[in-house]
Amino acid sequence: MSVDAAGFEAWMRAHQALAERALDQVLPGAEHAPARLHAAMRYAASGGGKRVRPLLAFAAGGVVDAPVERVALAGAAVELIHAYSLVHDDMPCMDDDTLRRGKPTVHVQYDEATALLVGDALQSLAFQVLTDHTLADDPARQLEMVRLLAQSSGSRGMAGGQAIDLAAVGRTLDVAELEFMHVHKTGALIRCATLLGALCGRPLGEVERAHLDRFAKAIGLAFQVVDDLLDAEASTATLGKTAGKDAEANKPTYVTVLGLRAAKEWARDLRAQAEAALVPLGPGAARLGQLADFIVKRQF
Ligand code: GRG
Numbered sequence: 001m002s003v004d005a006a007g008f009e010a011w012m013r014a015h016q017a018l019a020e021r022a023l024d025q026v027l028p029g030a031e032h033a034p035a036r037l038h039a040a041m042r043y044a045a046s047g048g049g050k051r052v053r054p055l056l057a058f059a060a061g062g063v064v065d066a067p068v069e070r071v072a073l074a075g076a077a078v079e080l081i082h083a084y085s086l087v088h089d090d091m092p093c094m095d096d097d098t099l100r101r102g103k104p105t106v107h108v109q110y111d112e113a114t115a116l117l118v119g120d121a122l123q124s125l126a127f128q129v130l131t132d133h134t135l136a137d138d139p140a141r142q143l144e145m146v147r148l149l150a151q152s153s154g155s156r157g158m159a160g161g162q163a164i165d166l167a168a169v170g171r172t173l174d175v176a177e178l179e180f181m182h183v184h185k186t187g188a189l190i191r192c193a194t195l196l197g198a199l200c201g202r203p204l205g206e207v208e209r210a211h212l213d214r215f216a217k218a219i220g221l222a223f224q225v226v227d228d229l230l231d232a233e234a235s236t237a238t239l240g241k242t243a244g245k246d247a248e249a250n251k252p253t254y255v256t257v258l259g260l261r262a263a264k265e266w267a268r269d270l271r272a273q274a275e276a277a278l279v280p281l282g283p284g285a286a287r288l289g290q291l292a293d294f295i296v297k298r299q300f
Contacts, residue, residue, distance in 0.1 A: 008290040012055060019054035020046065022072035023079060026129050040110045040118045041125075045083040048101035048240075052223070052295065053078045053190060057197030059287035060212065064201025070135045074145065074196040077129040081153045082189060084122035085162070087115050094166070095245065102240035123153070135200055145199050152192035161185025165251070173252040179221065186227070187220030194219075194288075207280070214277035215285075219292050222270035226296055228253035229263055238300050271296040 023046050030039040054075030061071035090097040090105040098108050107115035136142040151157055161184030194216035232255040236243045246253045254263040274292045278285040
């Protein structure tokens with residue numbers, strides 16, 4: 001492992017720990033009523049996952065010298081939305097899955113009604129986190145953070161992408177339709193995490209912000225292309241969730257639409273686009289580049 005790679009590994013582990021701590025700080029304890037719901041929220045949101053979204057927020061915060069405590073909370077808000085989406089996505093009315101992050105899914109461990117409430121409550125908590133603390137110097141920028149999270153997770157973002165995904169089962173999509181679906185379902189929240197991290201620090205100029213946005217959009221899509229590749233090629237044990245679900249559910253993916261080789265090339269191409277967008281942001285954006293590599297080369 002090169003010195004640089006070792007440095008990135010240590011950075012990633014330290015910041016994953018910061019993300020865990022922020023989630024622990026904001027999630028209600030199971031000693032508070034309603035105890036079962038609070039325990040289930042913690043089961044869903046803490047101690048698992050790669051924490052890619054908070055890591056992107058930390059790395060983007062590094063570009064603008066953002067205070068780490070602020071970014072940790074902004075990243076936690078995005079991660080709460082992500083956790084809610086996984087809980088609902090796993091339910092029988094959607095993907096009907098029994099395994100997530102190597103553990104039984106929330107509706108299996110608890111019950112369906114609890115899983116529904118866990119998702120709802122995690123979503124509400126995310127917005128509470130963004131409004132309970134001072135996360136930006138300018139209140140208008142903090143308001144922008146709330147708006148960005150709402151837009152990215154709602155019908156014009158993740159939930160809308162999920163609706164398109166559900167409607168696409170058994171249909172053939174062309175590449176443009178597939179991209180539209182994934183830009184919303186997966187890309188919107190990844191972009192949001194990056195931009196929220198940057199909003200915690202000094203204001204970015206319009207041009208710098210456009211470059212960061214270009215990076216975030218490219219890496220959001222790359223994340224999904226890699227997810228499709230892993231679903232097709234990796235094992236359930238490695239992923240900690242059921243592998244091969246897309247093919248089983250007859251879902252269009254980058255692998256089914258482009259083929260394995262072209263999907264791999266597309267992931268590399270998106271990574272190169274992301275890297276190119278970082279150049280004008282200077283050395284402060286180095287962690288974002290390393291994270292882009294991690295996202296494209298990950299095995300789980
Ligand atoms: C239910 C409104 C609603 C939306 C669900 C995100 C999503 C939409 C569904 C999740 C299903 C899925 C496998 C999506 C593909 C990409 C993705 C979000 C994978 C899981 O994210 P990771 O790899 O998971 O960051 P960890 O466990 O590491 O946090």
